[in-house]
């Protein structure tokens with residue numbers, strides 16, 4: 202065949218990328234979980250990105266690579282049915298997640314990912330199917346992440362809104378019904394109109410709900426699936442499951458993020474050296490974070506009961522992590538989600554199906570999620586038998602994406618992480634006296650970092666305001682900072698105050714582990730204030746209250762009292778008024794970070 206110009210270009214693109222190097226591969230004498238059923242002894246041949254034979258007999262074809270499968274299990278690459286794939290696109294494949302179903306992220310990112318998939322050679326990244334922009338009301342849940350997104354206000358806009366999402370490339374429509382956290386929520390009539398508008402275009406309409414009442418309402422309204430379950434201690438699990446079954450609806454429980462919301466972790470993925478070795482400090486930070494600072498494992502009782510009832514009723518359950526949120530990490534968290542599904546009552550094989558064939562079928566993802574002739578060669582080889590012990594999925598031997606081994610990517614990542622560990626561990630050396638407040642009437646200086654500045658809820662849409670004023674000096678020469686705050690009603694977590702950023706750039710993480718205590722002096726109007734602290738990967742700050750009485754008082758708050766804070770990756774300390782609306786006035790002086 203004459204090589205056309207187009208062919209040469211294609212070869213140049215594929216051959217230039219070492220990750221794309223794919224040869225016929227035979228995984229021999231392996232236990233096979235094909236997405237639905239387990240076969241004790243099989244050999245699987247794949248080539249050019251596709252499964253050639255899922256039950257290969259005979260001698261290995263000439264020129265093929267043979268992988269010993271003895272004592273091992275071959276699975277379809279995992280499908281995470283609930284992620285927000287706006288960053289760390291390199292991670293999923295390293296952990297065996299070869300497809301992500303994205304429930305809201307940046308439209309430009311989605312379009313770029315789709316382009317990569319269409320061009321082929323997308324071996325280093327998981328394939329992406331995405332809702333694109335979610336459907337929410339102005340200031341509703343989904344608008345708080347700093348991404349300017351279109352919103353909807355009534356049923357009459359439903360069809361044009363849905364059509365605009367489809368035009369942008371949305372594979373399905375994701376609706377937010379969230380009345381918690383003080384956000385305004387979409388009303389049921391609009392949600393129903395959006396569901397119908399999506400169905401008119403042949404698209405699935407899935408819904409984020411935060412409670413049982415909304416779950417029932419959207420299922421009644423025709424939603425195809427719930428993309429979360431809700432935290433709680435009890436629920437009418439049987440009733441909800443029967444309703445889902447009667448409506449042919451599926452559920453993605455997202456135990457990983459529910460555990461984060463319950464401030465409780467089923468297990469620690471970072472305790473597994475094979476996982477920790479693939480994640481640098483930034484990569485580990487989200488797994489150390491969580492939404493809630495106090496453990497309330499009882500809040501997992503309702504979602505566990507509902508998941509079990511769904512299973513018993515025959516409603517499809519899908520494995521999804523909600524990666525992108527505190528307490529989760531792309532790829533890695535799928536292995537926790539699988540174990541959580543088993544904890545909730547699924548057999549290991551049912552959990553594996555929930556992460557492979559079931560999402561592929563429910564979301565109509567084409568020929569993936571199964572190991573059958575003609576299906577994509579997205580594969581995960583693990584040691585042991587995950588159909589008996591689900592935690593065997595963590596013993597990853599090799600991952601293939603579109604038939605290309607991810608061994609090179611995994612090795613490179615491990616080397617990169619090892620290098621940063623060698624260089625790392627350098628806690629910032631604190632000033633001798635620990636003082637970080639170098640206030641004068643001219644400026645709010647600091648010995649390191651971005652330093653001091655006003656901080657209010659305005660950047661998440663709040664209306665609070667603050668005025669900072671330094672001076673005059675106290676008897677010991679220290680210049681205090683007066684903070685006059687107006688906390689506006691509207692947000693449940695409204696605040697206004699002053700923030701100290703230790704990094705060279707805004708919210709850059711800094712290792713402050715040389716300090717154990719924040720000590721400062723405070724006085725004020727007698728109200729209660731909050732010292733807050735944030736570390737990388739955390740969206741809900743750790744907080745400890747202090748009183749500002751009319752007399753100067755010394756306040757010492759150990760880092761250990763700031764639950765959930767990672768002292769090795771601090772992004773911000775804040776001294777805040779709120780959340781109750783009102784006028785506040787307090788002063789701080791002589792702020793120190795001490796090793797004590």
Ligand SMILES: [Zn+2]
Nearest residue numbers: 284285304523
């Ligand atoms: Zn989500």
